[in-house]
Amino acid sequence: MKARVEVMLRQGVLDPQGEAVRHALAALGFDGVENVRQGKLIELELAESDPARAEAQVREMCEKLLANTVIESYRVEIV
Amino acid sequence: MHAGVIVFPGSNCDRDLAVAFEAAGAKVSMIWHKETELPAGLDIIGVPGGFSYGDYLRCGAIAAQSPVCREMVRFAGRGGHVLGICNGFQVLTETGLLPGALMRNAGLKFVCRTVELRVETASSPFTRGYDEGQVVRFPVAHHDGNYTAQAAELERLEGEGRVAFRYLDNPNGSANDIAGIFSENRRVLGLMPHPERAIDPLQGGTDGQAMFAALAEVLEPA
Numbered sequence: 001m002k003a004r005v006e007v008m009l010r011q012g013v014l015d016p017q018g019e020a021v022r023h024a025l026a027a028l029g030f031d032g033v034e035n036v037r038q039g040k041l042i043e044l045e046l047a048e049s050d051p052a053r054a055e056a057q058v059r060e061m062c063e064k065l066l067a068n069t070v071i072e073s074y075r076v077e078i079v
Numbered sequence: 080m081h082a083g084v085i086v087f088p089g090s091n092c093d094r095d096l097a098v099a100f101e102a103a104g105a106k107v108s109m110i111w112h113k114e115t116e117l118p119a120g121l122d123i124i125g126v127p128g129g130f131s132y133g134d135y136l137r138c139g140a141i142a143a144q145s146p147v148c149r150e151m152v153r154f155a156g157r158g159g160h161v162l163g164i165c166n167g168f169q170v171l172t173e174t175g176l177l178p179g180a181l182m183r184n185a186g187l188k189f190v191c192r193t194v195e196l197r198v199e200t201a202s203s204p205f206t207r208g209y210d211e212g213q214v215v216r217f218p219v220a221h222h223d224g225n226y227t228a229q230a231a232e233l234e235r236l237e238g239e240g241r242v243a244f245r246y247l248d249n250p251n252g253s254a255n256d257i258a259g260i261f262s263e264n265r266r267v268l269g270l271m272p273h274p275e276r277a278i279d280p281l282q283g284g285t286d287g288q289a290m291f292a293a294l295a296e297v298l299e300p301a
Contacts, residue, residue: 009182013182013227014185014252016182016183016184016185016186016187016225016252017183017187020187064144065136065140065144066136068137068140068173068180070172070178070179070180070227070228070229071180071182071227
């Protein structure tokens with residue numbers, strides 16, 4: 001079973017990298033990009049075959065390591 | 080004073096930190112990250128600067144899960160002293176020994192220069208050798224030193240006088256110009272600037288000496 005974890009800076013936390021990308025896009029002539037936020041995508045291959053248990057495991061991994069919940073939020077997708 | 084300096088793969092200020100402790104009269108043990116037990120009789124643990132585990136995932140995140148860090152958290156829980164510098168500060172926030180997190184510098188650039196800091200309080204084992212309000216010069220060298228914490232946490236740090244050092248000219252966008260903070264019991268200090276790189280005139284300054292001398296005074300058995 002595969003899981004996909006998306007880690008993003010929490011809403012309200014300034015994302016300086018996203019801002020830099022937005023400026024670079026504007027410099028390339030891409031007008032109208034109002035906001036850019038940059039995050040991480042983590043793919044996991046799991047031995048677990050039960051989707052509910054897999055999701056619970058991955059959420060625990062996020063809380064303990066994959067995301068820093070002081071500044072980041074995460075989304076888990078079982079695929 | 081018996082100081083232990085943790086060495087992770089990618090640490091690069093471990094020797095500088097050991098030299099700074101030794102110059103203050105300490106016996107120093109280097110502790111490899113895979114150790115599951117701390118050397119006997121440690122008074123303080125130093126978590127050095129560098130790029131532990133290549134800064135993979137997040138700065139300090141993998142180091143915080145290493146066997147030796149679990150022991151360090153227990154050591155701090157027993158009232159032990161811990162000094163985390165630069166990457167060491169990032170490790171301490173990732174272990175939860177200190178609140179908040181260190182994000183990418185607001186200017187996105189790696190900042191490497193000497194900065195001026197105001198000593199916010201002299202009432203700690205780390206800062207008792209300085210005067211409150213004194214300005215000291217320590218080098219900084221980091222890409223992720225932009226301290227942030229939730230508003231309530233920042234208010235609490237400020238209210239409890241747990242900001243140790245503040246930048247006079249903020250190099251990284253850090254909230255409230257914070258350069259270093261204490262734990263609740265003031266025995267854990269994390270800071271981005273490098274006091275261990277300011278202990279010898281050859282390094283361009285000696286303002287860091289007072290921190291190690293003060294620790295030696297507090298931690299030297301009478």
